[in-house]
Structure formats: structure tokens, C-alpha cells
Amino acid sequence: MKTSMQELLEWVRATLPMDLDTPQMIEQKIETMLKKEKEQIMDAYMEGGDWESLPQPRFDNYYNATFKTKER
Numbered sequence: 001m002k003t004s005m006q007e008l009l010e011w012v013r014a015t016l017p018m019d020l021d022t023p024q025m026i027e028q029k030i031e032t033m034l035k036k037e038k039e040q041i042m043d044a045y046m047e048g049g050d051w052e053s054l055p056q057p058r059f060d061n062y063y064n065a066t067f068k069t070k071e072r
Contacts (some may be wrong), residue, residue, distance in 0.1 A: 003041070003067050004012045038063065
């Protein structure tokens with residue numbers, strides 16, 4: 001599974017001519033939003049976990065496995 005921002009970034013890179021300024025600006029904005037999206041997912045993960053009774057995987061392990069990504 002990929003996040004919405006990951007899918008959008010893939011689409012932009014595959015669809016738009018990346019040698020122009022506007023697509024490059026869009027790509028940079030999406031990369032910035034990927035960081036914000038990850039923070040939002042982490043907040044939800046931390047708030048939703050039962051941290052006292054169940055061991056939970058580290059967030060980075062969870063994120064990378066769930067969203068098939070590597071740390072950027």
C-alpha cells in the first residue's frame with residue numbers, strides 16, 4: 001500500500017515533463033507534504049496504540065512495512 005502523497009508523486013513523475021519548472025515545483029511541494037503526512041500518520045499511530053499491555057513495533061518499522069518505503 002502507498003500513501004496518497006506517494007501515489008501522487010509517482011503520478012507526477014510519470015505524467016509530467018520533469019524538465020520544466022512547474023512540475024519540479026510540484027514535485028518539491030509533494031516531497032514536503034510527504035514529511036507532514038508521515039508526521040500525521042505517526043501521531044495517529046502513537047495515539048491509537050495500546051502501549052501498556054501490548055508491545056508495538058517501532059513506528060519507523062511499521063511505516064516502512066505498511067507503506068513500502070524506505071526512510072528518506
